Amino acid sequence: xxxxxxxxxxxxxxxxxxxxxxxxxxxxxxxxxxxxxxxxxxxxxxxxxxxxxxxxxxxxxxxxxxxxxxxxxxxxxxxxxxxxxxxxxxxxxxxxxxxxxxxxxxxxxxxxxxxxxxxxxxxxxxxxxxxxxxxxxxxxxxxxxxxxxxxxxxxxxxxxxxxxxxxxxxxxxxxxxxxxxxxxxxxxxxxxxxxxxxxxxxxxxxxxxxxxxxxxxxxxxxxxxxxxxxxxxxxxxxxxxxxxxxxxxxxxxxxxxxxxxxxxxxxxxxxxxxxxxxxxxxxxxxxxxxxxxxxxxxxxxxxxxxxxxxxxxxxxxxxxxxxxxxxxxxxxxxxxxxxxxxxxxxxxxxxxxxxxxxxxxxx
Amino acid sequence: xxxxxxxxxxxxxxxxxxxxxxxxxxxxxxxxxxxxxxxxxxxxxxxxxxxxxxxxxxxxxxxxxxxxxxxxxxxxxxxxxxxxxxxxxxxxxxxxxxxxxxxxxxxxxxxxxxxxxxxxxxxxxxxxxxxxxxxxxxxxxxxxxxxxxxxxxxxxxxxxxxxxxxxxxxxxxxxxxxxxxxxxxxxxxxxxxxxxxxxxxxxxxxxxxxxxxxxxxxxxxxxxxxxxxxxxxxxxxxxxxxxxxxxxxxxxxxxxxxxxxxxxxxxxxxxxxxxxxxxxxxx
Numbered sequence: 282x283x284x285x286x287x288x289x290x291x292x293x294x295x296x297x298x299x300x301x302x303x304x305x306x307x308x309x310x311x312x313x314x315x316x317x318x319x320x321x322x323x324x325x326x327x328x329x330x331x332x333x334x335x336x337x338x339x340x341x342x343x344x345x346x347x348x349x350x351x352x353x354x355x356x357x358x359x360x361x362x363x364x365x366x367x368x369x370x371x372x373x374x375x376x377x378x379x380x381x382x383x384x385x386x387x388x389x390x391x392x393x394x395x396x397x398x399x400x401x402x403x404x405x406x407x408x409x410x411x412x413x414x415x416x417x418x419x420x421x422x423x424x425x426x427x428x429x430x431x432x433x434x435x436x437x438x439x440x441x442x443x444x445x446x447x448x449x450x451x452x453x454x455x456x457x458x459x460x461x462x463x464x465x466x467x468x469x470x471x472x473x474x475x476x477x478x479x480x481x482x483x484x485x486x487x488x489x490x491x492x493x494x495x496x497x498x499x500x501x502x503x504x505x506x507x508x509x510x511x512x513x514x515x516x517x518x519x520x521x522x523x524x525x526x527x528x529x530x531x532x533x534x535x536x537x538x539x540x541x542x543x544x545x546x547x548x549x550x551x552x553x554x555x556x557x558x559x560x561x562x563x564x565x566x567x568x569x570x571x572x573x574x575x576x577x578x579x580x581x582x583x584x585x586x587x588x589x590x591x592x593x594x595x596x597x598x599x600x601x602x603x604x605x606x607x608x609x610x611x612x613x614x615x616x617x618x619x620x621x622x623x624x625x626x627x628x629x630x631x632x633x634x635x636x637x638x639x640x641x642x643x644x
Numbered sequence: 645x646x647x648x649x650x651x652x653x654x655x656x657x658x659x660x661x662x663x664x665x666x667x668x669x670x671x672x673x674x675x676x677x678x679x680x681x682x683x684x685x686x687x688x689x690x691x692x693x694x695x696x697x698x699x700x701x702x703x704x705x706x707x708x709x710x711x712x713x714x715x716x717x718x719x720x721x722x723x724x725x726x727x728x729x730x731x732x733x734x735x736x737x738x739x740x741x742x743x744x745x746x747x748x749x750x751x752x753x754x755x756x757x758x759x760x761x762x763x764x765x766x767x768x769x770x771x772x773x774x775x776x777x778x779x780x781x782x783x784x785x786x787x788x789x790x791x792x793x794x795x796x797x798x799x800x801x802x803x804x805x806x807x808x809x810x811x812x813x814x815x816x817x818x819x820x821x822x823x824x825x826x827x828x829x830x831x832x833x834x835x836x837x838x839x840x841x842x843x844x845x846x847x848x849x850x851x852x853x854x855x856x857x858x859x860x861x862x863x864x865x866x867x868x869x870x871x872x873x874x875x876x877x878x879x880x881x882x883x884x885x886x887x888x889x890x891x892x893x894x895x896x897x898x899x900x901x902x903x904x905x906x907x908x909x910x911x912x913x914x915x916x917x918x919x920x921x922x923x924x925x926x927x
Contacts, residue, residue, distance in 0.1 A: 333821050353824045360825045366818035370840045383827030431826070 283344035283434040283467055284309045285330065290339035292325050299325045301491040303339070307469065312461050314470045314482035322491040323471045324439055330469060331360050331437050344434055359428035360437040363444055365420045367412035373423050374408040380431045398426040401460070418449045429464065436468040442477065454480060475515050479503070487511045509641040512564050512634055518598060520564045523606045524638065527556045536563050540604015544580035546630035552644050553635060561644065564634035567598065570610035570626050577627035587622045601626070679707055679896040686892050707893035716872045717898055720879035725905065727789050727875060728857040731796035735853050738797065739804025740846065744834060746805065747812035758809065765802035769862050772798065780867055791867035796857045803856070804849045811845030812838065844919040851913055855906050876902040
């Protein structure tokens with residue numbers, strides 16, 4: 282168990298600058314998730330921690346050792362790969378025992394640890410089988426088992442659930458979380474799935490184009506995204522973005538565009554004053570929009586026309602048009618609205634977000 | 645399921661297959677029948693009333709006996725075997741390491757190197773034997789097995805390298821990455837994980853290399869001159885055709901015995917061989 286520090290980490294391939302100035306302090310026992318679209322540098326960062334990619338510039342510390350020049354085998358880490366990477370010519374037992382054998386553990390100890398890990402993961406009956414005789418979920422368990430028998434300082438997960446079907450993925454996600462609570466080993470987990478990131482991570486690192494966009498606890502990322510990218514990436518369905526003009530009228534600030542005019546909520550007023558007369562991006566999460574009732578203050582209400590209705594059972598997603606903007610709202614399943622029907626939407630004022638049009642940073 | 649018409653199956657499958665099988669196997673049958681046919685039948689006029697070209701009623705082992713007694717055939721067999729095994733071993737060793745490096749390591753000019761290795765394979769032996777003969781003479785290796793053991797790798801190494809490189813590329817690289825994290829060095833991962841998985845590929849490269857050197861003719865013809873030093877393909881042709889006299893029976897007996905080891909090697913490893921050429925590894 283150890284903390285992991287990344288200092289000014291950079292990775293350049295011939296022409297691609299894959300990871301740019303990454304600084305990250307992963308605390309002991311923390312479960313941290315790197316998330317981002319493909320090509321954002323998250324896997325490369327993980328592979329540099331593992332020692333599978335050379336570090337172009339910067340420093341990685343595991344525990345209190347700088348590991349830049351240590352080969353993977355001496356970093357005391359274990360990694361789970363997306364394609365499981367089970368050794369096809371070995372039985373499950375030998376797969377799990379391989380790392381211990383390489384480290385010259387006594388046979389009795391190996392047996393004890395493999396049994397222990399197999400019990401935790403419920404794969405005792407599979408120990409004599411070969412990987413090709415296992416289902417996807419079982420292979421995943423073996424891969425995790427192979428990592429935990431070693432009692433490493435850090436677990437590295439490279440999209441470990443991506444090859445599983447949706448149902449199994451949810452189940453394994455829960456198991457991984459439970460496992461982490463039990464083992465309390467520092468873990469770095471890479472995924473492109475923001476739901477996985479939010480549910481698993483103690484903290485989540487959002488990356489794009491090699492840069493870290495924001496680091497924070499899941500709800501912090503959700504509630505206070507640092508920029509438009511994070512706001513749009515975290516949350517499903519994604520946040521609605523509408524480009525609006527900040528206008529001054531009747532002693533208050535208004536965000537307006539064709540067919541949509543709402544008052545700037547009080548908590549944002551002071552920060553938006555410098556933007557008076559300029560364009561900004563208004564961000565509203567689908568669940569922060571409701572069908573307007575009489576009690577909603579009229580300055581946060583606007584007209585919209587239903588475009589598409591997506592009933593999901595527990596909720597309904599409405600695709601609506603307000604002026605030129607397309608907006609998704611998440612409403613109660615009891616709402617009965619039809620396509621082309623007119624309605625009025627109210628937004629929750631203190632949950633609105635504003636972003637600078639050029640820098641895309643949150644205002 | 646499609647229910648096919650019977651005649652279609654015959655036209656598209658059985659008949660072409662039969663033609664192919666008969667066409668392929670007939671020379672072997674001819675070799676066998678000639679090897680066991682007595683001389684009297686062999687040199688009988690084609691139009692003789694008693695001629696039975698496709699079978700014989702008096703099979704004999706006389707030609708085999710002559711082959712063993714009157715020529716140094718056992719010695720040729722041994723020479724061929726020795727040369728084939730040693731040059732295959734050398735080529736396989738180099739091919740394994742080179743193939744692995746080209747498939748896995750990132751180093752400058754890797755692509756160019758891979759291509760140029762392949763290009764050397766394309767130079768025909770009929771051209772290459774001239775400069776090679778010069779080299780062999782300079783090193784005074786003429787008329788020794790080493791002349792062939794050292795020249796065969798000129799075509800075997802590129803061949804093995806390319807076959808194995810292709811095979812290594814089908815093995816997911818995460819397997820050895822995982823092994824390296826698990827505590828193995830790169831070399832250890834190669835030895836314990838990649839090579840065991842690549843056994844079908846290694847075997848097919850080995851079988852192919854063995855067959856190529858077993859059957860090789862032109863280098864053997866040029867570099868060896870003493871009858872007792874020769875390999876089977878050269879020995880049979882040069883010692884059993886004297887002027888315009890063909891000792892058909894012994895020629896075919898020699899050809900038959902010479903092809904048995906290769907046939908044995910293939911039949912033992914046929915399954916590995918097929919997966920080696922077609923198969924890939926699933927993690």
